[in-house]
Amino acid sequence: MSEQDQSRKTPAEASLERNRWSRPPRVLIVEDERAIAELIRYNLNKNGYQCQVAEDGEEALLAVEELAPDLIILDWMLPEVSGIEVCRRLRARPQTRSVPIIMVTARSEEADMLRGFREGADDYMRKPFSLNELNARVDAALRRTRVTHQAHLLEVGDLVLDSEALTVSRAGKRLHLAPTEFRLLQALMLTPGRVLSRDSLLSQVWGLDSDVEARTVDVHVRRLRKALNGEGGLSMPDYIRTVRGVGYCIEAA
Amino acid sequence: MSEQDQSRKTPAEASLERNRWSRPPRVLIVEDERAIAELIRYNLNKNGYQCQVAEDGEEALLAVEELAPDLIILDWMLPEVSGIEVCRRLRARPQTRSVPIIMVTARSEEADMLRGFREGADDYMRKPFSLNELNARVDAALRRTRVTHQAHLLEVGDLVLDSEALTVSRAGKRLHLAPTEFRLLQALMLTPGRVLSRDSLLSQVWGLDSDVEARTVDVHVRRLRKALNGEGGLSMPDYIRTVRGVGYCIEAA
DNA sequence: CAGGGCTGTAACATACCTGTAACAAACCTT
DNA sequence: AAGGTTTGTTACAGGTATGTTACAGCCCTG
Known part of the structure; x- marks a missing residue:
């Protein structure tokens, strides 16, 4: 489920959207109450996430190594190692420092919440919570890492x-x-497989109000090919296809 | 250190006192109720943030251009352009796509919240809210973008x-x-791998209202390179990459 | 008050980029 | 196959962006 953005998205952006996550995002759910864990897992699965559940802190820390999750949903109250401790340890390791963590807990004291954030949580939800809200926050957290990465x-x-x-x-x-x-x-790669006319390229690359000759595009295509395929021997395949009478197009052979 | 005179320390900047070099994170508060806006502003100032208030959607969109804020606190209900519309427009622009947005609203319907997330909000808080919680969420959002002190x-x-x-x-x-x-x-290292324009560097390093020439950046880059790579022989690899026509960028080779 | 470090600007030097023209090659039409 | 059209290729002159250096003013320190 490619979440929210059904509204405004050029086809180009949409194709980008697909490329960004070639695999389903992996979510680690750390929760000792089976029923709740399953509820969350079912809900996230439904939205296209791949989930794994850990039932205590130790297990969670191990699972993080194995799974390399894109996001962690972390309960505070856990047997063995508490959620807050898990959070702290994950933040201490460079490898897991930037994995988004959503803390989920029955503790309603404000001080607890502040502590959660202080230890490096990205978001904090009080139980009981709406599954829809959890979903939205999971989406938002992942969207963020996508945007930044x-x-x-x-x-x-x-x-x-x-x-x-x-x-x-x-x-x-x-x-x-x-x-x-x-x-x-860039202009070519924004719409791979689509043929762009010289005029279209002129307006995209040189601006709408440029008085550059159409032939100039050809010269730059030549230079670009040289840069991409290697100067002389053209040892690599040429991704830029010439469409006679129209323009150019980029595609993976 | 010409810092001391140019920084008229509002009492609020006490926490940044020891840290004169680091630019305080800039927060744009979009809120039409003066009292609430001032409350938030006061609270954030106390924690070392530099705030600006916009009272309607139009103003907000303009302020974003000028201020280039690191984070936006956005009320839903606004005169002129609604908060949700502001959110959408900011997300449509590549330049502002990744600025964290915290929506703050009196609308308590779950559907509203989901809509907020769908339009690209990073976090969502219902009024009335705890100032401490707002603070924690602002910190968390900025920690993610590493623009925090x-x-x-x-x-x-x-x-x-x-x-x-x-x-x-x-x-x-x-x-x-x-x-x-x-x-x-510091400005370069805050976003390694990202290209910063001379203008952007000017506003980050010299301040938003400086009348320093863009070329001055080049001279300082030269000096910086000298300091980093060693005076003469440039025995070490140069981490600062020049991007012709744009600006500079730091990256680990 | 003298000296040294820091800063911004100007000026010069250099490297690089760019659009065009001109010719060669490929392609299509008849 | 010839002739016209489209594209590939090359060279070059001019322009622009950046590297580099020098210098004068400022502020602080001693």
Whole structure:
């Protein structure tokens, strides 16, 4: 269930949306009451998440290693190691420092909640809680990590363009592109498989009010190809397809 | 340290006293009820945040441009443009897509809350709410984006910046940086891998209302590189990447 | 008050990028 | 197969962005 954004999304963004999570997000539920754990698990499963349950703190810490979850739902009251202690330990490890943690607890004192946040929780919900609300908060937390980590990645084959770091790499190797080349590639990669006319590229890359000749696009495509495929031997496959009489298009061979 | 005179310490900045180098996080409060807005503002100020208030949706959208806030507290019910609409528009713009938004509203229906999350809110609080809780949630949201004054250790490669001790070291060896160089490095290291424009750096390092020329950034980058990589031979790899036509970015090679 | 460090600006040097023209090659039409 | 059209390729002149250096003013320290 690709959650909320049924409203405003260009097809390009929608395809991005799919690319970002090629796998279902993994959620670790740490909760000693079986019934509650199952309820949450059922609910999250229904929304496309892959869940695992841990019933005490020790188990939770182990499960984090194995599962490498994208998000953790953490009950405060647990046998063995308490939830708050689990939280603290996860925050102490660099590897798990940035995994979102939603604390869920029957403790209603404000002081407890503040403590939870202080120990590094990302969100805090009091029991009893609405499953819909939990869902919404899970979505929000994951959306956030998506936005900060990979929202700006465009991929075609072994080509990756990062529009935030403004970098392009092919097969893991960083490439150097001139500004115009970068924008041109970006325009192409926004709609992989779709043919873009020279005029369309001109307006996207050079701006709507540019007086640049259409042929200039060709020259830049040439430069871009050179940069992507390697100068001389063109040892790598060319992702940029020329569509005679129309324009260009990028696609994974 | 020209800091001392330029920072007229409101009593609220007491907690930041020892930390003159780190820029206080900027929070935009969007709330049409003056009394509530002031309450929130006072409370956040006390905790070392720099606040600005917008009283309606239009004003909010403008303020976002100017202030470039690190976090937004957004009331649902607003004159002109509603909070939910503001939220949607901010999420539609790439530049503001990742700014944390905490929705604060008197609407208690679950459906409203779900809608808030669906439009991209990061957190949702029902009025009336505890100021302590608001504080904790603001802290949590900013901790995630690492723009908080609490994350005082920044690392990139073998570079370590301690914004509390005000020290920088490379490969364990302590370096000497001038104040401006320090703040510049800090701004870069807050978002490693992300390209920062000269304008953005100017507002972060020199302040929003400075009339310093953009080229000045280049000169300081030069000085910073010298300090980081070693005066002459540049024996160490350069973590600062120049992005032609845009600005600079720090990354671990 | 003298000196040293820090800062912002100007000026120069350099590296890089860019659009166009001109020619070559490929393609399509007839 | 010829002729016209579209695209590939190359070279280049000019422009722009950045690197680098020098310097004058400022503030603080001693």
